[in-house]
Amino acid sequence: MDAAEFRRRGREMVDYVADYLENIEQRPVYPDVEPGYLRSLIPTEAPMEPENYDDIIRDVERVIMPGVTHWHSPYFYAYYPAASSYPAMLADMLCGAIGCIGFSWAASPACTELETVMLDWFGKMLQLPECFIAGTHGHGGGVIQGTASEATLMSLLAARCKAVRWVQASNPKKSEAEIFSKLVAYTSEQAHSSVERAALIGGVMMRKVPTDNCFAVRGDILKEMVEKDKAAGLIPFYFCATLGTTPSCGFDSITELGPICNGENMWMHIDAAYAGSAFICPEFRPLLNGVEFADSFNLNPHKWLLVNFDCSTMWVKNRADIIGAFKMEPLYLKHENQESGRHWQIPLGRRFRSLKMWFVFRMYGLKGLQAHIRKQVALAKEFESLVRADKRFEICAEVILGLVCFRLKGSNELNQKLLKMITKSREIHLVPCQLSGRFVLRFAICARATESRHIQQAWQHITQLTFELLDDAEA
């Protein structure tokens, strides 16, 4: 394919993309396929000779689309949102064309520098304390990771490295392995599975901290666990707080937890993967109070801030902590300006992802982004009030942002049945969670295209299925 054909095919693809997103409501949100469906639809081997582009495009509808869960359908209420916007898609096209691998400053100065400045822009939008802003002289700063999992892992590894240095400062003979075996990390029992995974990878113990009745970790319980571990000769070194947990969008009490971590010389990382985007609105910013105690902070614009996946933004208070943990400079990466390079992540190479942030921030403006967040929170509140008005149902966690946790009053089994009916009907898509041993349905406002009428329709659908379910149960 030469440039001329790309011009033609590119235009067609732009139209295909616009058509897909404009008409996404007409597709069933959840696919009607069984595992292994795709293999039988395509050849078992790659072709020897080039194929026709038209055949490939035809196969997108024949092979791919029947197996797609449509995350951008207004009937998609599962997990948490995946961001999508036209400006981000345009920026991604540009990113693909430049196609630089930004593993050092010299490998593409614009890639490294725009990222630093975009993280400063974003940090200011979030009113992060000055210490997290790189500026021209700061010690902190931000970086784009692929996912929150990677940000959590990097923070845990940096904390581990710092803890080893700290212990060895007074006990120079202690081996790294010996120290590792004493290190203890903590996180909420409600934290994302990737946090526990980070500890597994890092080879350190991780304790799950019980939460209060708002599914939040409080200071006193962490303090108690830390004291107990210290008394047993262990070394508490890391706490991962969550703002906006995956099951219920609960908020750990970081104003209580932060001072404890600081006092105990423990690294506090904040995972606000979903909820973090809301902190650009003054009315939600108080949820981030206490961030000044954190060593690192992460949120995913690719969830809720209209920047297409992947773009997970992470700030650290002290760049040296995270760079120092893994820096290696073979000759082929050395450059006189190497200090401007960044090895703050697991992969060495990375795409020019900050272009997406730049396009989105400028095309929406802060006000436009705030309006997006507010609209989706309002839709969640609307759904909440529909649930509350129906005595057969209960709300299972305070609705603070765009997630509503609800269930039928009654057994877990009953709610499992309801979810099965919802999934089977394929009109809307949502997933469950477990809260205090109860099976709960999660209704997350996800797609940019979701409007009030979709919420109303979703609720009507759920109540219709409930009617059938309860009718069956009584029969």
Add this chain to the structure above:
Amino acid sequence: MDAAEFRRRGREMVDYVADYLENIEQRPVYPDVEPGYLRSLIPTEAPMEPENYDDIIRDVERVIMPGVTHWHSPYFYAYYPAASSYPAMLADMLCGAIGCIGFSWAASPACTELETVMLDWFGKMLQLPECFIAGTHGHGGGVIQGTASEATLMSLLAARCKAVRWVQASNPKKSEAEIFSKLVAYTSEQAHSSVERAALIGGVMMRKVPTDNCFAVRGDILKEMVEKDKAAGLIPFYFCATLGTTPSCGFDSITELGPICNGENMWMHIDAAYAGSAFICPEFRPLLNGVEFADSFNLNPHKWLLVNFDCSTMWVKNRADIIGAFKMEPLYLKHENQESGRHWQIPLGRRFRSLKMWFVFRMYGLKGLQAHIRKQVALAKEFESLVRADKRFEICAEVILGLVCFRLKGSNELNQKLLKMITKSREIHLVPCQLSGRFVLRFAICARATESRHIQQAWQHITQLTFELLDDAEA
């Protein structure tokens, strides 16, 4: 921006991309900016109100392009290639529109399934042993990682987990920390820095194995080191072989090393990030002989197989080894078809990257991809013969694929000076490496647009600078 505006702006962006790539020769390959250049060109904060799209596009030329290292310029000979092709870019547009986060089968069946089948297609193109192919009943199979660094890390973590289980089977009382402290991993002294980094992350010792005069690790030396470590009570558990090292494109002798690893119960991972793509050509496939001994194998189509970054393909002989190492299934990810999900990587979420492979494999066909590899190898050979014809220069490592390592006969200082002149002139771009203590220039065939005339021109430029340099030295 609504769909109608996206249609218009998308067409413009397609043209911008085509123009950029068609005229890339006219841009200086390496930017003339100093660190910090970008910050002063843009505001210090994000705008409150939406901006005009035309202003953003104007800023691409004003702010971004002056700081871009043009990886797809035919004058770019640094590092290793970053793949780029029009079909891959079209697929990426589609991937962005679908915008699913493929962390489980249910999250988007097509995303999981196309990936599995594409890895089978690709595995067959590489003539991988049957045990690496998932098929419908196999125990092995492939996965797309973001980068080779992640593939290496995943293999090391899986090997670590397996080693712990194996030791604990006969010594149930041994703690994980105790076992970690005895584990030893090995890799070539020529291996990529990410291999050493993986060991640092995993908290295990890593030994650098000296190479022979072809910069390859041989069996006898690994055997000797393993014996010595075992005698000291340590537990050798992992060897990362490299096919196509970063400095010189050297090839470890995996037919010798594989049986040693198998005999010692050590995991053998093969990192063929760059060179691996060449193995689709029958004449280069012998370089992969010995892969049958490996537990895992990785290469980057995003380097040399026309699939835009990021797309790093990894195969394992036994899926259970790598899945078992980290599997966690919170309720919000559970699904009746969860076995078809994949948690074979550090990030939980991932894009629909297999679309790029599908488009590229079909639009080029195996023959078209082979032609691309062969053309670039021929260009390297052409450059090699130019160097060999000039008695002032020497070739520093056998030219097997698309990389030529060369230097001026003389001091390291002289060669450093030459590289400085090359970098300063900005006509071509390349980076150095160190081989047996000698400062060497690496000339890698990178861009898809590179033709014989560019090679000739590059060599003319280098000899012109050499003339000036030696003239200066004599004066």
